[in-house]
Amino acid sequence: MDQIKNELTHKSKASKQDVRGRTIAFICIAVIMLVVLSILFMITSRGLSTFIQDKVPVSDFFTKTVWNPSAVDANGHYLVGALPMIVGSFSVTILAALLATPFAIATAVFMTEISPKRGQRILQPVIELLVGIPSVVYGFIGLTVVVPLTRQLFGGTGFGILSGTFVLFVMVLPTITSMYIDSLKSVPRFYREASLALGATRWQTISRVVIRASVPGLLTAIVFGMARAFGEALAVQMVIGNAALLPHNLLSPASTLTSVLTTGIGNTVMGTLPNNALWTLALILLVMSLLFNLLTRYIGRKGGLK
Amino acid sequence: MKAKTIDRIATGIIYALVSVVVLILLFLLGFILIKGVPHISWKFLTSPAQAFIAGGGIGDQLFNSFYLLILTLLISFPIALGAGIYLSEYAPKNWVTNLVRITIEVLSSLPSVVVGLFGFLLFVVQFKLGFSIISGAIALTFFNLPLLTRSIENSLSAVPDLQREAGLSLGLSKWKTVTRVIFPIALPGIITGIILSAGRVFGEAAALIFTAGQSAPAINYADWNPFNGTSPLNIFRPAETLAVHIWKINTEGIMPDANQVSAGASAVLVIAVLVFNLLARFIGARLYRKITAGK
Amino acid sequence: MKNYDLTEQSILKLPADTEIVVETKDLQVFYGTNHAMHDASLQFPRYSITALIGASGSGKSTYLRSINRMNDGIARVEGQIMYRDLNLNSKDVDVYQMRRRIGMVFQRPNPFAKSIYENIAFPLREMGIKNKQEIRATVEKSLKQAALWDEVKDDLKRSALSLSGGQQQRLCIARALAMSPDILLLDEPASALDPISSAKLELTLQELKKDYTIIIVTHSMQQASRLSDYTAFFHMGHVIEFDRTQKIFTNPTTRITEDYISGNFG
Numbered sequence: 001m002d003q004i005k006n007e008l009t010h011k012s013k014a015s016k017q018d019v020r021g022r023t024i025a026f027i028c029i030a031v032i033m034l035v036v037l038s039i040l041f042m043i044t045s046r047g048l049s050t051f052i053q054d055k056v057p058v059s060d061f062f063t064k065t066v067w068n069p070s071a072v073d074a075n076g077h078y079l080v081g082a083l084p085m086i087v088g089s090f091s092v093t094i095l096a097a098l099l100a101t102p103f104a105i106a107t108a109v110f111m112t113e114i115s116p117k118r119g120q121r122i123l124q125p126v127i128e129l130l131v132g133i134p135s136v137v138y139g140f141i142g143l144t145v146v147v148p149l150t151r152q153l154f155g156g157t158g159f160g161i162l163s164g165t166f167v168l169f170v171m172v173l174p175t176i177t178s179m180y181i182d183s184l185k186s187v188p189r190f191y192r193e194a195s196l197a198l199g200a201t202r203w204q205t206i207s208r209v210v211i212r213a214s215v216p217g218l219l220t221a222i223v224f225g226m227a228r229a230f231g232e233a234l235a236v237q238m239v240i241g242n243a244a245l246l247p248h249n250l251l252s253p254a255s256t257l258t259s260v261l262t263t264g265i266g267n268t269v270m271g272t273l274p275n276n277a278l279w280t281l282a283l284i285l286l287v288m289s290l291l292f293n294l295l296t297r298y299i300g301r302k303g304g305l306k
Numbered sequence: 307m308k309a310k311t312i313d314r315i316a317t318g319i320i321y322a323l324v325s326v327v328v329l330i331l332l333f334l335l336g337f338i339l340i341k342g343v344p345h346i347s348w349k350f351l352t353s354p355a356q357a358f359i360a361g362g363g364i365g366d367q368l369f370n371s372f373y374l375l376i377l378t379l380l381i382s383f384p385i386a387l388g389a390g391i392y393l394s395e396y397a398p399k400n401w402v403t404n405l406v407r408i409t410i411e412v413l414s415s416l417p418s419v420v421v422g423l424f425g426f427l428l429f430v431v432q433f434k435l436g437f438s439i440i441s442g443a444i445a446l447t448f449f450n451l452p453l454l455t456r457s458i459e460n461s462l463s464a465v466p467d468l469q470r471e472a473g474l475s476l477g478l479s480k481w482k483t484v485t486r487v488i489f490p491i492a493l494p495g496i497i498t499g500i501i502l503s504a505g506r507v508f509g510e511a512a513a514l515i516f517t518a519g520q521s522a523p524a525i526n527y528a529d530w531n532p533f534n535g536t537s538p539l540n541i542f543r544p545a546e547t548l549a550v551h552i553w554k555i556n557t558e559g560i561m562p563d564a565n566q567v568s569a570g571a572s573a574v575l576v577i578a579v580l581v582f583n584l585l586a587r588f589i590g591a592r593l594y595r596k597i598t599a600g601k
Numbered sequence: 602m603k604n605y606d607l608t609e610q611s612i613l614k615l616p617a618d619t620e621i622v623v624e625t626k627d628l629q630v631f632y633g634t635n636h637a638m639h640d641a642s643l644q645f646p647r648y649s650i651t652a653l654i655g656a657s658g659s660g661k662s663t664y665l666r667s668i669n670r671m672n673d674g675i676a677r678v679e680g681q682i683m684y685r686d687l688n689l690n691s692k693d694v695d696v697y698q699m700r701r702r703i704g705m706v707f708q709r710p711n712p713f714a715k716s717i718y719e720n721i722a723f724p725l726r727e728m729g730i731k732n733k734q735e736i737r738a739t740v741e742k743s744l745k746q747a748a749l750w751d752e753v754k755d756d757l758k759r760s761a762l763s764l765s766g767g768q769q770q771r772l773c774i775a776r777a778l779a780m781s782p783d784i785l786l787l788d789e790p791a792s793a794l795d796p797i798s799s800a801k802l803e804l805t806l807q808e809l810k811k812d813y814t815i816i817i818v819t820h821s822m823q824q825a826s827r828l829s830d831y832t833a834f835f836h837m838g839h840v841i842e843f844d845r846t847q848k849i850f851t852n853p854t855t856r857i858t859e860d861y862i863s864g865n866f867g
Contacts, residue, residue: 005687007698013729014479014697021481022396028388029397029406032455035448036413039424046427106323114320123324126331132579133334134509136552137572141337143556144565170330177327201313231417233512234553258419258512263557265423265516270431282423286416293415468711472773475671476724476780477701486723491714 040286047283050276056080061280067244067260069274080277082257084246086284089256091161091247092236093229096168097176097222104176104221105211112184113192113206130174139238142167147239156251159241164256167235172225179224183217184210220296227292231285233258257281335576342573345566351574355522355551360563364571366522369538370439370545371508374518377443377541378507382450383500389451390458395470395484414452421449422513430517437544442518449513450503457499461492498590505582509575511549519544520554548575607837611854612642613844620647622814623668623703623784628680628690630663630672630838637663637676641840643833645784650806650815652825652846655835656866661818664835665786668816669703670696684783701728704777705786709793710769712761712776717744717753720761720772721779728780739779746812747775748805767798771805778809785809787817791824803828822862826850834858 050056056078064081071079107127111119146166151158187210195205211218241253242263261281268275349363356362389410397403425445429435465488473483489496522545525538532539546554552571555564615621621644630638638660645651653661667678670689673696682689689699713720721740730736740757744750749771753759761772770790777785787806791799806815806828819825825832826846833843834857842849842858853859860866 004702005685008687008689008695008702009693010695010698012477012695012698014477014482014727015695018479018481018697021479021484022392025388025392025396028385029392031385032389032413032451033406033409035451036409038428039413039416039421039448042424042427043420103323103327106320107327110320110324114317122328126328128583129335129580130331132505132509132583134511134549134575134579136509136511136549136556137338137575140552140556140568140572141334144568145337170334173327173330201309203313203316204309207316227415231415231419233417233419234515238553238556258417261419261423262512262515265426266520279423282420285420289416289420290412293412466711468707468709469713471671471705471707472711472713472776475669475700475705475707476727476776477697477699478724478727479697482727486727487713 043279043282043286046276046279047286048280050080050273050280054078054273054276056273056277061277062086065246069268069277078273078277080273080280082277082281082284084244085255085257085260085281087246088161088164088240088254089230089258091254092164092168092240092256093226095161095165095250096172096229097226099165099169100173100176100225101218101222103173104180104225105218107173107177108180108184109206109211111181113202113210127174127178130170131178135171135232135235136238138167138171139235142235142239150251154251157241157253158251159239159253160249160251161240161247161254162250163239164236164254165250167239168229168232171232171235172229175228176221176225179221180214180218183214183221186217187213216299216302219299223292223296223299227289227296230288230292231258233262237262257285261285338569338572338576341566342569342571342576345570346573350570354524355567356561358561360561362561362563362567364548364551364567364574366525367546367548367551367571368574369525370518370522371547371549373538374439374442374446374514374545374547375504375508377439378446378450379500379504381443382447382454382503385447386451386454386458387496389455390462391484393455393459394462395480395488410452410455413448414456417512418449418510419512421445422516424448425513426516435542437517437519437521438542439518439545440541442514442545442547443541445513445517446507446510449510450507453506454499454503457503458492458496461495461499462488464495465491494590494593497593498586501582501586501589505579505586508582509549509579511547511553514547514550515553518547518550520546520550522546522551605836605857607639607839607841609855609857610840611842611844611858612840613831613848615644615646619644621645622647622684624683625664625668626681626683628664628667628678628682630660630667631677631679632675636838638667638838641680643840643843645814645816646831647814648810648812649830650810650817650828651831651833652829653816653818653833653835654820654822654825654861656861657820658837659835660838661833661835662788663838664840665788665816665818666705668784668786669700669705671705701780702782703784703786704780704782706770706773706777706788706790708789710766710773712764712769712772714760714762716758717761717764717772718757721776724776725779743775743779744772746778746805746809747771748801748808749775765798767794767801770794770798770802774802774805774809778813782813784814784816787815789818789820792820799824822850834861836861 051058061080061082063083065083066079066081067084068079073079107123111123142163146163147158150163191209191213192205195209236256237259240255240259242255242259243253244255244260247254261278264278351368352365353363354366422445425441429441429444430437435441469487470483473487523543526536527538529537530539531537534540548571552568556568624644626642628638628641641664653665655661666672668682672678678690718740721743722736725736725739749768791802829846832846832849834841836857842853842855850862853862
């Protein structure tokens with residue numbers, strides 16, 4: 001009997017195994033944490049050096065409109081006004097989201113409320129495929145189809161905010177749609193039944209009951225789509241024209257934070273102001289991505305309370 | 307009467323908008339395939355690219371894409387598996403775990419260009435690896451980790467607790483229960499997740515242009531010693547992938563057939579992603595049947 | 602629901618010469634701040650079947666799962682679980698070793714997604730048994746003990762998931778028996794089964810009583826009265842009555858137990 005007692009009070013192979021396994025799993029998660037922290041730290045410290053090391057006033061960076069980091073103006077100030085890119089990024093993002101939202105609502109409503117069967121069979125694969133197409137392919141099609149078309153229809157070079165908007169519209173559409181579908185699906189069945197039982201038409205039910213109940217979900221989906229649009233680099237860069245100028249209208253060549261980054265980072269020398277200024281743009285991207293993240297969290301919590 | 311009219315109009319509008327969405331996809335696919343597929347030939351798929359003259363292929367780029375994909379999966383899968391196991395099986399329910407989840411979500415929502423720039427800063431500049439396959443693979447790993455981790459975690463969590471209790475009640479360690487009992491059941495979901503992530507990785511370019519680089523030096527396919535400079539397996543050589551190639555020739559390409567090459571390469575890329583998607587569905591369903599139904 | 606005096610208890614004092622295999626002393630279970638089990642003190646005699654009965658939420662399953670510490674990490678358990686002069690509810694006890702001595706079968710059959718053979722052989726190998734002959738012999742023996750051998754002996758490579766619910770549950774019992782435990786804990790093992798499978802299971806358990814000590818949670822009073830030697834009645838996290846089964850079902854001591862058994866409950 002003592003043998004059994006002994007057995008029970010000694011650490012078994014299994015319990016050593018468990019400690020080892022737990023440690024391995026923990027190390028893996030720690031690696032990911034470390035990666036995120038290093039990204040945040042390195043991009044932040046690089047991005048801030050424009051202000052700390054090169055003494056560029058923060059207000060100048062965000063309000064001035066001339067971007068020519070390798071030159072100085074008459075007073076010896078660096079020409080690092082990032083406003084054109086900031087305006088460019090926000091314009092394409094907001095316009096693309098505005099354009100995509102009605103289509104996303106219609107597609108999601110169609111798939112969940114009007115014709116779930118056909119939606120499942122035809123639209124589900126359509127959405128999955130649209131998500132799967134790589135962004136450079138969108139860029140290529142933008143370059144060979146959207147830009148010439150814009151040029152013919154509206155004049156100008158064809159490169160600009162409008163073309164960028166069109167390309168991003170197609171790219172964020174599936175993101176917004178698939179997220180909104182999930183949110184529509186979570187609206188309880190009896191909401192619809194109650195409404196229909198009261199004699200409301202299908203559209204009245206959809207617009208007054210279903211869509212209203214899923215507003216937080218829709219907002220989250222749109223913010224997600226915007227986050228994707230804001231961070232998208234190559235597809236936009238290929239069609240926007242890459243002129244670091246404040247856009248006059250939707251047709252004039254412009255640039256975004258990402259487009260300037262992708263074209264510029266290889267042509268500057270580490271540690272110099274032109275390079276640091278680009279890292280500041282990357283920092284803005286990072287901060288915006290965090291803000292979008294916070295925003296979806298905030299909407300989620302608010303919506304959850306209802 | 308009025309409500310009914312509005313209902314009909316609204317339904318009509320919805321149908322119209324949905325048709326536009328379907329048309330857009332049909333147009334995209336049609337455009338890429340019709341313009342690209344005729345350009346695809348064995349020669350196109352195997353010969354090296356040309357910078358100034360027509361007739362260049364995508365052989366090296368294609369190889370680089372697959373090589374990078376495999377390396378990325380080799381690095382990211384073990385880490386994502388460990389992290390997924392931790393989150394689904396070990397993580398206590400407290401604020402620390404919450405913070406960990408938020409952090410992973412932050413990583414997944416970072417623009418890929420930012421992840422690429424970080425890879426550039428750390429590996430290309432700091433560690434002096436230069437533009438190289440290994441830098442690219444690690445950058446893609448960062449980009450791939452959060453989604454893969456989440457999909458593995460979800461697949462594991464979907465396995466009923468009954469199975470965990472079965473293992474534990476037999477005196478198996480938690481680790482053994484997870485790896486030998488839970489993991490095999492979750493495998494179809496995990497494989498589906500891996501293949502879908504492979505599609506994303508395969509088409510990614512922004513994270514690569516400053517890590518794996520934008521040039522494809524000649525590769526000697528007869529030399530499989532990974533320590534030689536021109537060996538296909540050398541992980542320290544720069545390697546332009548298919549996706550980067552498409553971007554590159556469209557922004558600064560000067561060969562006369564840039565458009566056809568782009569179309570052909572785009573078609574290859576889209577077909578590859580399509581295949582990944584179909585494969586994910588097919589293999590997932592098949593494995594699932596095999597594991598649950600026995601024979 | 603009627604208001605009962607939960608301190609009104611009647612716990613049978615077993616004769617001094619009874620061999621007790623496992624015993625709980627003042628067992629408390631907390632889920633967070635919820636006190637789910639109060640002062641449960643029970644003794645389980647060797648080679649007997651004890652049924653734990655009570656309404657759902659009475660704490661009978663919670664109690665059962667505490668014995669082999671399946672509540673670790675889910676709930677906080679206080680008090681003693683004495684097994685061979687050893688308090689199992691202590692950090693010094695290796696839960697993995699302990700669970701091999703105290704086997705458990707759950708409400709829903711939970712065979713591994715492996716073959717019938719592997720369901721038993723895999724945990725044996727993990728236990729450190731490498732000898733193939735020995736494993737084969739144990740698989741056969743435990744399947745026979747669980748009265749499943751005749752139904753599956755020709756096709757041990759078949760997936761366990763292709764068995765019927767009743768067969769799966771007997772496989773789970775066989776799997777637990779293969780570890781050669783002292784005690785078998787069964788948590789409503791028949792609740793997911795049809796009446797025929799359920800009857801078959803009861804027969805199996807009657808046979809097993811000769812070699813094992815069995816503690817079974819059941820919601821069926823018929824099952825408890827047919828099957829068990831002793832019965833413990835739980836109510837709202839308290840052990841109300843423990844006695845010989847015959848005594849409890851014919852002449853219960855406390856009013857709560859009487860009401861529960863006669864169906865006047867609530």
